[in-house]
Amino acid sequence: MSGTQASPPGFEQAANLRQQARAAGMDPDYWYAVEEVRRVKPGAVVEVVFWKRSIALFRGKDGSFHALENRCAHRQIKLSLGNVRDCRLVCAYHGWEYDENGRCVATAHDRLGQDLPNVSLRTYPVKVRYGLVWLFPGDPAQAEARGIPDIPELEGPDRWACVPLTFTCSAHHSMVIDNVSDFTHAWLHRRYRPFEEGAVLTRCETVGDDVHLAYDTRVGRGRISGLFVDHKRIRTNHMDLCFQYPYQWSNTDDEIKHWLFVLPIDERTTRNFFLFYFKSLKIPLLPLRIPRIAMTTVLKISNRVLIGPLLNQDRFAVEAEQEGYEKHWEARPIEFNPVVQAFQSVTVRKWREYLARAAENGNAAV
Numbered sequence: 521m522s523g524t525q526a527s528p529p530g531f532e533q534a535a536n537l538r539q540q541a542r543a544a545g546m547d548p549d550y551w552y553a554v555e556e557v558r559r560v561k562p563g564a565v566v567e568v569v570f571w572k573r574s575i576a577l578f579r580g581k582d583g584s585f586h587a588l589e590n591r592c593a594h595r596q597i598k599l600s601l602g603n604v605r606d607c608r609l610v611c612a613y614h615g616w617e618y619d620e621n622g623r624c625v626a627t628a629h630d631r632l633g634q635d636l637p638n639v640s641l642r643t644y645p646v647k648v649r650y651g652l653v654w655l656f657p658g659d660p661a662q663a664e665a666r667g668i669p670d671i672p673e674l675e676g677p678d679r680w681a682c683v684p685l686t687f688t689c690s691a692h693h694s695m696v697i698d699n700v701s702d703f704t705h706a707w708l709h710r711r712y713r714p715f716e717e718g719a720v721l722t723r724c725e726t727v728g729d730d731v732h733l734a735y736d737t738r739v740g741r742g743r744i745s746g747l748f749v750d751h752k753r754i755r756t757n758h759m760d761l762c763f764q765y766p767y768q769w770s771n772t773d774d775e776i777k778h779w780l781f782v783l784p785i786d787e788r789t790t791r792n793f794f795l796f797y798f799k800s801l802k803i804p805l806l807p808l809r810i811p812r813i814a815m816t817t818v819l820k821i822s823n824r825v826l827i828g829p830l831l832n833q834d835r836f837a838v839e840a841e842q843e844g845y846e847k848h849w850e851a852r853p854i855e856f857n858p859v860v861q862a863f864q865s866v867t868v869r870k871w872r873e874y875l876a877r878a879a880e881n882g883n884a885a886v
Contacts, residue, residue: 528787528849531871538853541694541864542845544871545571546766546784548658551668553781553793555653556684560585565609567600569785570657575644576600577653580607586620587644587655593624593637650674651684652781652793669767671779673797680777681815682797685823687831689792691838693784694867695845696792699834700768700780701761702857703735708837712830723760724858729870731763731862763863765870775799788842796827 534540546552554568555577565578567590574590576599584607590598592611602612608625609618615628622641645656645663650671656663673680689696699705703719719737726732736758761770768780776798783791798815810818855861 528846531875536853537861537864537868539849540868542692542849543787544694544867545874546693546782546867547870547874549656549662549874550658550666550766551647551654551656551663552766552783553652554655554783554791556686556793557648557651557653560653563604565600565602565604567598568655568783570655571784572786573657574598574600575655575657576609577646577655578604578609580604580620582607584620585646585648585653587646588618588622589642591641592616593639593641650682650795669764669769669779671795671797673777673799674795680797680799681812681819682795683816683819683823685794685796685827685831687792687835688785689790689835689839690788691790691835691842692787692845693782693790694864695838695841696780696782696790697763697768697863697867698860699838701733701763701770701859701863703737704857705837708833709830712826712833721857721859724862726862726866729765729866731859731866732760733762733859733862734758734760763866765866788846792831794827794831796823 528542529535529539531540531543534543548570552570554570554575555566560566560577560579562579562583563581565576568575568577568587575587576590577585577587579585581604586607586609588599588609590600592599592602592613594611594616595613597611597613599609599611599618602610604610605617607620610616610628611618615626616624617626617628618641619625620643622643624637624639627636643660645660647654647668649668654668656666674682703721706713706719719735721733722736723732723734738757757773759770759772762768766782768782769778771777776796778797779795781793781795783793785791796819798819
């Protein structure tokens with residue numbers, strides 16, 4: 521009988537691939553997008569969470585970003601509740617100040633004749649790229665070698681128009697990855713039709729840590745999207761996708777592309793950072809391209825009237841799936857699309873490899 525256990529099993533107790541995938545975390549030895557740059561003004565501090573680990577992300581008055589473990593060494597209060605002074609993070613309780621290296625360098629109170637405590641907090645490497653703040657939650661020695669994905673279309677004077685779209689959903693990260701690359705759910709989007717029913721899967725291949733797939737499908741022919749795509753000039757009938765662990769991307773005939781960067785918060789919460797970018801769009805009802813200078817404004821409108829509503833449908837679906845899984849996790853998995861099993865296999869293998877590496881190094885897994 522389904523639901524005999526109060527909650528789904530943990531990773532080691534899971535009985536099948538789906539249960540393992542739904543309990544797996546993500547390998548911290550990668551760069552993860554944690555916030556949009558524009559949302560953290562100079563002098564601000566915010567809390568970000570990577571797989572149950574709370575981190576204080578703050579921006580100095582000079583605009584530089586820094587990240588510390590989110591606790592004061594004094595009373596363990598979250599530093600994200602405090603404030604920023606120049607390039608120091610100040611605890612809200614007793615005014616202990618920490619510099620960008622995590623060292624306590626001052627206190628706001630009298631120390632009653634005692635020296636400043638010799639304490640340091642863990643710091644995390646931080647970078648800014650593509651309008652996003654990136655954090656490396658794993659072994660800092662691997663940060664430079666690992667690298668952030670290169671997106672040449674978003675760099676240089678001829679970069680494509682792009683507007684980030686960010687949201688949090690109450691669902692496991694593996695459900696999000698399944699959703700964005702499984703085109704058997706066209707029924708969910710029948711109102712907007714971002715891709716048409718009957719998409720033909722032409723490739724599903726795992727190469728190392730990447731799952732490559734492709735569909736023949738008609739893209740950008742919905743009642744709204746079809747107004748902006750010049751189908752007389754370009755083809756949008758083939759889409760390549762990849763789960764490039766831990767990231768996901770798509771490419772529609774080198775005209776429409778996207779990246780998805782997921783931030784796993786816990787077993788039922790994921791923050792999602794989408795970058796949709798377009799080589800060109802046309803003026804609705806006219807055979808004229810939208811000038812490059814106006815593309816960003818058009819994309820902002822598109823996010824509100826098309827892409828945002830589409831992703832809200834996906835959010836509704838994965839949150840409902842999460843709720844259903846928590847009640848019926850023992851139900852027999854049934855899947856028609858082989859890409860789902862391929863994604864889950866990589867997710868499980870990468871998490872198992874991380875757990876083994878952490879155990880070998882004598883470190884507790886995050």
